[in-house]
Amino acid sequence: MDKNSKIVIIGAGIFGLSTAAQLASEGHRNILVLDRHVPPVPDGSSSDISRVIRFDYADDDYLRIAHEAYLKWQQSAKYKGIFYSAPYILTGNTSEHGQSWIKKTTAALTQRNLPWQKIDDAAEAKKKYPVLSGALAGGSNFFGYDNQQAGWADASKAVSQLRDDCIELGVSFISGRAGTVVALDTDPNKKITAVRTLAGTSVEGDHFILTAGAWSAGLVPMYHSTLATAQAVGYVRLSESEMQKYADLPIYANFSTGWFNFPPHEESKMLKMAVHGWGYTRTPNREEQRAMGKHADSSPPMIPPRERRNFAPVEAEQRLRQGLCEILPELGDRPFDRVALCWYTDTPTGDFIMDFHPDYANLFIGGAGSGHAFKFLPVLGEYMSLALKKTLPSQLAQKWRFRKDYATQEDAFVGDGSRGGPIRRELHTQERAKL
Numbered sequence: 001m002d003k004n005s006k007i008v009i010i011g012a013g014i015f016g017l018s019t020a021a022q023l024a025s026e027g028h029r030n031i032l033v034l035d036r037h038v039p040p041v042p043d044g045s046s047s048d049i050s051r052v053i054r055f056d057y058a059d060d061d062y063l064r065i066a067h068e069a070y071l072k073w074q075q076s077a078k079y080k081g082i083f084y085s086a087p088y089i090l091t092g093n094t095s096e097h098g099q100s101w102i103k104k105t106t107a108a109l110t111q112r113n114l115p116w117q118k119i120d121d122a123a124e125a126k127k128k129y130p131v132l133s134g135a136l137a138g139g140s141n142f143f144g145y146d147n148q149q150a151g152w153a154d155a156s157k158a159v160s161q162l163r164d165d166c167i168e169l170g171v172s173f174i175s176g177r178a179g180t181v182v183a184l185d186t187d188p189n190k191k192i193t194a195v196r197t198l199a200g201t202s203v204e205g206d207h208f209i210l211t212a213g214a215w216s217a218g219l220v221p222m223y224h225s226t227l228a229t230a231q232a233v234g235y236v237r238l239s240e241s242e243m244q245k246y247a248d249l250p251i252y253a254n255f256s257t258g259w260f261n262f263p264p265h266e267e268s269k270m271l272k273m274a275v276h277g278w279g280y281t282r283t284p285n286r287e288e289q290r291a292m293g294k295h296a297d298s299s300p301p302m303i304p305p306r307e308r309r310n311f312a313p314v315e316a317e318q319r320l321r322q323g324l325c326e327i328l329p330e331l332g333d334r335p336f337d338r339v340a341l342c343w344y345t346d347t348p349t350g351d352f353i354m355d356f357h358p359d360y361a362n363l364f365i366g367g368a369g370s371g372h373a374f375k376f377l378p379v380l381g382e383y384m385s386l387a388l389k390k391t392l393p394s395q396l397a398q399k400w401r402f403r404k405d406y407a408t409q410e411d412a413f414v415g416d417g418s419r420g421g422p423i424r425r426e427l428h429t430q431e432r433a434k435l
């Protein structure tokens, strides 16, 4: 790519912003980022008070890259006040399903000489972390370990910093209706010449990079290789004394339900929890289909961008509460300050996509975070840039390739082995109205 050619990036989440910053630092002089809203985008998947940072992966590629990213989060002065260290406890139940993912993950850590500590039962977990007052799995029905090298990041702060890096590097932004892409104009050679926006304007470019997260499938055919799924998050407000009491709360993840928590967030005084599960789908409504084409099987609401609504399906809220009761029963009947749904862009294997779109001559796709991409923020742009130049190591190019082979598969979304809980379902009409 010519350093003066115009690169248009659609979507200012971590995929789009990290790519913009990387390309600008490599000397590209004409980069424009479009988004529905100024980043951090309130309903974008990269925005919230927290995201877990860990390198516990069963897959050695993700483990290695996540470790590389973790060292940056932990050591770089840049992430001071954004990244916080915290131990990470991974548990499943003693069933086959509960054990297999954890066994594979610990084997992968051992292979790389990275330390982890087995926890034999709930009593041992409680002894090591006295703040965990709950029954946990109870008795000996406990299978898990902890990793002291983990933590969490203030996601919206990290995104704000990345946005500012982009601005300092000379990247331009258009947000709002004039930054909201509704269609792609192509020439007879399948080259995109411009994108059209909700404001009726047209934005020309030489290269286009689509990093629109859960909304991407609304703009181009994804051949059923991605599925946008909504996942539940809950926030409990803590008092000053509770903030102190729970200051050393570890991250506790129960992989048989997908429930996990974050340590308290100092500025907001929130104790946050979420369910990493199969989630909910939302078929785009008629208006959205008319505006965006009929590509997406599921999509978050398109307009207007706004704070996530205080809503989660009833059973999702129950699951959030049940997990809380298992580790901190004294907070079990505390009302949620708010609950919300946050969007994953899942792939059948849990792998990201960083590849050129097969239907266009100059469109690159980056994303499909599958609920676990945030932690890669410090290194994501480098991998996106390698993929753009087609110089990724071959096994990564293979892993992150654009796949058309799911197009004919009825339901390929079986996940990477890390999801728990009830199967995915479509949101009801009454639920959709509350989003």
Ligand SMILES: Cc1cc2nc3c(=O)[nH]c(=O)nc-3n(C[C@H](O)[C@H](O)[C@H](O)COP(=O)(O)OP(=O)(O)OC[C@H]3O[C@@H](n4cnc5c(N)ncnc54)[C@H](O)[C@@H]3O)c2cc1C
Residues within 6 Å of the ligand: 010, 011, 012, 013, 014, 015, 016, 034, 035, 036, 037, 041, 043, 044, 045, 046, 047, 050, 051, 052, 053, 179, 180, 181, 182, 211, 212, 213, 214, 215, 216, 219, 231, 232, 233, 274, 305, 342, 343, 344, 366, 367, 368, 369, 370, 371, 372, 373, 374, 375, 376
């Ligand atoms: C509840 C939840 C918990 C998570 N927890 C973790 C975690 O603990 N650890 C971890 O590593 N990862 C986690 N993740 C995953 C991680 O946050 C995501 O993988 C990542 O943020 C996705 O980034 P993105 O850039 O692809 O998407 P986004 O941040 O959503 O960015 C896409 C952007 O595109 C814009 N856009 C959409 N359509 C258009 C359009 N037509 N025109 C212009 N702009 C458009 C949107 O406004 C949006 O800003 C979690 C995700 C969720 C939802």
Ligand SMILES: *[C@@H]1O[C@H](CO)[C@@H](O)[C@H](O)[C@H]1NC(C)=O
Residues within 6 Å of the ligand: 093, 094, 095, 098, 141, 256, 257, 421
């Ligand atoms: C493990 O968890 C699953 C899902 O929650 C449950 O169906 C199963 O009974 C549990 N098994 C054990 C041994 O606890």
Ligand SMILES: *[C@@H]1O[C@H](CO)[C@@H](O)[C@H](O)[C@H]1NC(C)=O
Residues within 6 Å of the ligand: 091, 092, 093, 136, 137, 138, 141, 142, 143, 254, 256, 257, 322, 323, 326
């Ligand atoms: C995980 O959650 C399930 C269902 O709530 C529970 O039965 C099990 O004891 C939990 N396991 C651990 C290790 O906390």
